[in-house]
Amino acid sequence: MAEKPRIKLPKDAKRGEIIQIKTLVAHIMESGQRRDKDGKIIPRMIINSFLCTFNGTLVFSCGLESAVAANPYLQFSAKVEESGTFRFSWVDDDGTTITAEEKIAVT
Amino acid sequence: MRSLTRRKALILGAVSTTTILAGAPRGVRATPADAATEIAKFTGGKIPQTGRITIELPEIAENGNSVPLSVVVDSPMTPDNYVTDILVTAEGNPWPGVAVFKLTPMSGRAEAATRIRLAASQNIVVVAKTSKGEVLTAQRQVKVTIGGCGG
Numbered sequence: 001m002a003e004k005p006r007i008k009l010p011k012d013a014k015r016g017e018i019i020q021i022k023t024l025v026a027h028i029m030e031s032g033q034r035r036d037k038d039g040k041i042i043p044r045m046i047i048n049s050f051l052c053t054f055n056g057t058l059v060f061s062c063g064l065e066s067a068v069a070a071n072p073y074l075q076f077s078a079k080v081e082e083s084g085t086f087r088f089s090w091v092d093d094d095g096t097t098i099t100a101e102e103k104i105a106v107t
Numbered sequence: 108m109r110s111l112t113r114r115k116a117l118i119l120g121a122v123s124t125t126t127i128l129a130g131a132p133r134g135v136r137a138t139p140a141d142a143a144t145e146i147a148k149f150t151g152g153k154i155p156q157t158g159r160i161t162i163e164l165p166e167i168a169e170n171g172n173s174v175p176l177s178v179v180v181d182s183p184m185t186p187d188n189y190v191t192d193i194l195v196t197a198e199g200n201p202w203p204g205v206a207v208f209k210l211t212p213m214s215g216r217a218e219a220a221t222r223i224r225l226a227a228s229q230n231i232v233v234v235a236k237t238s239k240g241e242v243l244t245a246q247r248q249v250k251v252t253i254g255g256c257g258g
Contacts, residue, residue, distance in 0.1 A: 018215035065204040069173040069222040079215030
């Protein structure tokens with residue numbers, strides 16, 4: 001997975017502010033329902049879980065099924081009380097993990 | 108095969124009305140009963156209360172490969188009263204599960220959005236659990252012009 005995940009969140013925020021986080025990661029999300037031209041089922045290969053922590057504390061996580069569209073987009077919010085780092089990770093069916101991080105300054 | 112347990116019988120009863128509304132299941136698609144089984148697993152058999160959930164979905168999705176979905180639950184999201192889990196199911200997809208969002212008091216707002224695949228016009232059922240043990244539900248119908256499970 002060469003492409004970097006795209007993450008959108010504000011660079012700074014006020015203490016106690018609820019910010020919105022948008023993430024998008026490039027992934028085929030092969031559903032396991034499709035067949036190739038020989039009629040064989042193409043095995044499922046999806047991002048099945050996502051996790052977001054802030055300064056080590058879990059903020060948001062989710063389990064995904066094959067009904068999530070290719071290049072999974074996730075939007076959620078977070079309440080920030082201090083400056084720090086958001087860490088994101090996406091886990092694939094074969095255990096491949098994509099990670100990213102973003103900093104935020106809280107005043 | 109295990110015999111029909113009391114819990115299953117109750118669930119089947121609860122969804123029979125929905126089944127009639129949604130029409131007979133076709134081919135390999137999930138049925139409202141499959142979605143209900145998924146929901147029952149999620150709630151531990153508790154019957155959800157309708158309301159406090161807003162589902163945003165287009166009324167007509169032209170391309171079932173990518174349909175924007177957003178869910179908002181009315182909750183104070185304080186450490187002692189917050190939404191813990193939100194389950195999204197699609198009654199007319201090959202597999203009823205779509206996603207489970209897990210929130211924390213640090214989420215600030217009980218909301219999540221993504222883009223989903225829909226095989227056909229169907230009902231999207233959302234169930235949310237709170238830290239106080241409440242189980243809430245809402246559903247929304249979506250019309251799909253071109254199904255998104257092709258191939």
